[in-house]
Amino acid sequence: MRAFANTLAMATMLSVVGCGKTPDAKPATQAEAGKKFTIAMIAKSSTNPVFLASRTGAEAAAKQLSDSLHIAVEVVWLTPPQEDGQIQAQRIQQAVNDGANAILISCSDAGKVTGAINDAVDRGVPVMTFDSDAPQSKRFAFYGVDDAKTGAQVMSELAKLLNGKGKVAILAGNQNAPNLQHRVQGAKDEAAKYPGISIAGVFNHIETPQDAAAEVIRAGNAYPDISGWAMIGGWALFTRALLTDLDPARIKVASVDALPAQLEYVDKGVVPVLLAQSVYQWGFIGVHTIVEKVVLKKDVPTMIPMELVRVTRDNLGAWARQLRDWGFTDVAPEYLNR
C-alpha cells in the first residue's frame, strides 16, 4: 500500500513538473553519482503531527531517490519544537553553514525568514517552500494548497450542510500565521456569497488540541446561537473532547485536515466533511522536486498546487489506510477494514 501511495505521489509530482521522465533518470554529471546530497527540512513545529507525516514522506522520497539515482539523498530534520520564525531563520543559516545542498521549509513567518532564504540562495543553497510560502523570497518553488481557496472550500461545505443559512463561527488557530489569515479571509469571502449566513466571530487560539477544543466550548457558551463551525485547521478535532460537546443535530462542522484522531468525528456524524491536506506529500513531493531541480537540472514550476481530498463516511476506510501507509501509527483498526 505504501508503494501504491508513493507511486500516486510520484505520478502527481511528475505531472506537475511536466518532465515525463521517471526518477531513475541519471544525475546531471557522472561526478555526482555516489555523492551525498543533503536536504535540510525545516517545518513549522516538531510537535505538530502533520509535519511528522511530512518528514516520513521526505525520508521515503530520499530513500527512493537514493536507490534510483545512486546518490545518497539525506534529509536532516531541523524543525524547531514550537513555531518561531526567528528560530527558523537561524536554522536556515545553520543548514547553510553545515553544508546542506538544499533547504525545504514551511515558513512560520514569511517576513522573518525571507532574508535568511535570500542569504542561503546567494550562498548557493536552493530553497523550496511547502505548506506556508515566503512569496517575496528567492525560493525556487512552493508546494501547498491555495489558502484562500481552502478557506472558501471549508465555508462552502459548511454552507451546504446548513442549507445556506445560520450563524457560523470560524476556528482560526494562530493569529500570526499568514497562511491561516488567508484561509480566514477566504472563508469570510465565501460566506458573503450566502445571504442567509452570518459570521459570529473568528476565534484564534494556541495551536494545541486542548486549547482549540476549549475555545470551541467557550465560544459555544458565549454564542449559543452558533449553528456551524468552519474550522480552517483541525486542531480542535485532534482530541475526543468535542465528540460529546458538539451536538450534530444542532451544530454542523466542516474542517480542514483529516488526521487519525478526526476520523471518529466523521464516523459518528459530528463532522460530516473533512478536507484533507496530503501532508505526507509535502515532504515526498518536496524532496522529489528539489532533486529534479538541483541534481537532475530540470525546470520545475514555481507554484505546485496541492488539491484537498474530501473525506466523508463513504471513503473513510480508504483514507484511514492511506494515513497508515503514510506512517501514522494511531489509526483506529476499525476504520482500516472498511
Add this chain to the structure above:
Amino acid sequence: MSRMRRLLASQETGLVIVVGLVTLALALLAGSHPDRQTGALVNNFWNSHTLIQTATDASFFAIMAIGATVVIISGGIDLSVGSIYALAGVSMALLLRAAGPLPPFQTILFGLVVCLGVGLLAGLFNGVLITGLKVHPFIITLGTMWMLRGVAFVASKAESILVPEHLTRVAKASLGLPEGLYPVPMLAMLAIAAVGTVYLKKTVMGRHVFAFGGNLEASRYAGLPLRRIQIGVFAVSGLLAGLAAFLGASFYGSASSGDAQGYELYVIASAVVGGASLLGGKGSAMGALLGALLIVLIRQSIRTLHFDQNNEWIVIGCAIIGAVVVDQWSTRLAARRLSGRAGPAGNLQNP
C-alpha cells in the same frame, strides 16, 4: 586574595572555561563538509560562519539577559522582556511604515529611537506599577507580559510587518568581513556587556542596585533612594529589550506581535546560568552574556552533532539545572575553604 586568584576564582572564569570546553568538544566532534566554492573540507562547527551565527543567535538573548540580570541583582524578576521586545519591534515597524520612505540615516535613527523609547517606557511602566502598587515584580511583570503583547497584537492586527531595507543593511553589514558574515549583533552584544559591566561595577547606581538586592533593610537605613533604584532597574531592562528588538527586527527584516514568545524564560535562564542569584545581590553583565552563549551553544550542539532535535528542551532544561547546581557547589566549596582558612571563628560564622 591576589587579583589573579580572585579572577581565577570568579564565576565568569568558570563559565569561560565551560564555554571553551563545549566549543572545543563541538569542534572536535562536529565532522566536516566540503566547501561549496573551493571543495576544501570545512569543520561543521569551527568555521567563521557558524561561530558568528552562534554569537548572533545568542546576542538577542544576551542583551535582554544583561537587563534581566540588573533586575535580578535587585531581587526582582522581569517576565515581560519578550513582550517588550515584540511591542518595541511592532511599534518601530508600524511607525516607519506610516512615515513612508525616509533617507537611510533618518530611518535608522527613527527606528532606534522608537525601539529604545518604547522599551524605556514599558520598563518605567513596570517599575512605577511595582513601587506604586507595592506588588511583587513577578505579578506585575506577569500582567504586563500579557498586556504589552496584547497591545502589539491589536496594533499590528497580527500582521508580520516588514521593516525598511536600510535597517537590514545596517544589522547585516559585513564590516569588511567576507560575504555572508554579519557581525553587528555580536558586536552590539559585546558593547552592551562592556557598558553593563562598567554600570554595575564602577558606578554609584550600579553599587546601589547590589545594595538594594543584597540587603534591603540596610539600604533603607543607609538612605538609598529605594523607589528610584527599583524603577531604574526595570527601566534598564526595558531599554535593553527595546535595543534587542531593534537589532532583531532589523536583522530578520520584520516584526510581529508573536516575536520573542517564551524568550523571557531563556533570558532568565541565561542570567541565572551566568551566576545571577534569584535572591538578589549577585550577578554580572559578563555572566549574563556567557550564560546566553552557553545556552545557545548547547542548542547548537544538538544540531551540529545530529542528535534528535526532539530532545532539545530536555537537554536545555538539564543543562540549566546542572549549571546552577555546579555553581552552588563551587560557591559552597569556596565558602568552606575560606572558613577553614579562617579557623574556628570562621567556622562559627559559616556553620
